[in-house]
Amino acid sequence: MLSLYSVGMEKGLLYETILSTLNSDGTPNAAPIGVICKDDHEIVFYLHKGSKTFDNVRREKSFYVNIINDPMVFVESTIGNLDNEEFQSDEENGFFVKSAEAFFRAEVSSEKLVHRKDHLGTFTTYVVRAKVLRIVKNQEHVIPLNRAIYGIIEALVHISRINIVSEEEKNVYLDRISEISRVVNKVGSPHHKMAMKKIWESLDNQE
Ligand SMILES: Cc1cc2nc3c(=O)[nH]c(=O)nc-3n(C[C@H](O)[C@H](O)[C@H](O)COP(=O)(O)O)c2cc1C
Numbered sequence: 420m421l422s423l424y425s426v427g428m429e430k431g432l433l434y435e436t437i438l439s440t441l442n443s444d445g446t447p448n449a450a451p452i453g454v455i456c457k458d459d460h461e462i463v464f465y466l467h468k469g470s471k472t473f474d475n476v477r478r479e480k481s482f483y484v485n486i487i488n489d490p491m492v493f494v495e496s497t498i499g500n501l502d503n504e505e506f507q508s509d510e511e512n513g514f515f516v517k518s519a520e521a522f523f524r525a526e527v528s529s530e531k532l533v534h535r536k537d538h539l540g541t542f543t544t545y546v547v548r549a550k551v552l553r554i555v556k557n558q559e560h561v562i563p564l565n566r567a568i569y570g571i572i573e574a575l576v577h578i579s580r581i582n583i584v585s586e587e588e589k590n591v592y593l594d595r596i597s598e599i600s601r602v603v604n605k606v607g608s609p610h611h612k613m614a615m616k617k618i619w620e621s622l623d624n625q626e
Pocket of ligand 1: 561
């Protein structure tokens with residue numbers, strides 16, 4: 420039986436995936452969602468109230484996670500929705516995305532609604548832990564999307580320019596590197612975090 424590790428996931432990392440869910444009228448929906456690999460057959464993710472995905476996962480308790488690297492699928496499913504022809508239905512009344520490198524069905528195993536209040540208002544987040552049921556690979560080598568390496572490359576591009584720009588621009592670059600660092604520490608592995616630490620150390624050494 421395939422595990423999350425066989426589709427390139429590592430324990431503790433957050434991957435940008437496309438969740439496909441069933442609307443109440445029986446049509447499919449897709450949205451990009453960050454999914455944390457907790458174990459070989461377990462994931463955790465956070466859904467913010469207001470999306471169809473939030474409603475659909477709460478109602479159905481079952482969904483598909485699609486591993487995809489196509490930028491157009493991310494754009495279309497964020498701004499609107501994928502065309503119905505881009506989905507395929509399964510025997511269990513769900514839909515996965517046809518072009519996925521790999522996909523798996525998962526079922527909610529525990530759930531929690533968390534309310535958070537700040538100066539902008541009250542936010543409700545649905546914290547979902549789910550059991551991975553059936554993994555299908557459509558190609559031999561699957562690469563789930565993790566943002567850490569892209570962040571590190573962007574930070575290095577900034578670092579390599581930081582000594583040739585004005586003081587004002589340097590501060591802009593430092594702010595960008597701070598934001599990248601926040602993302603890498605949220606989604607990356609210990610190896611990514613160590614790389615980011617080295618970037619900060621190189622900046623400290625320059626001062
Ligand atoms: C890369 C990426 C990751 C995202 N991750 C999440 C997430 O983890 N949780 C969430 O609630 N929204 C997340 N979003 C935002 C939703 O995808 C977005 O609100 C989407 O429009 C919801 O669509 P829906 O109403 O069809 O469900 C993410 C968006 C992007 C682009």
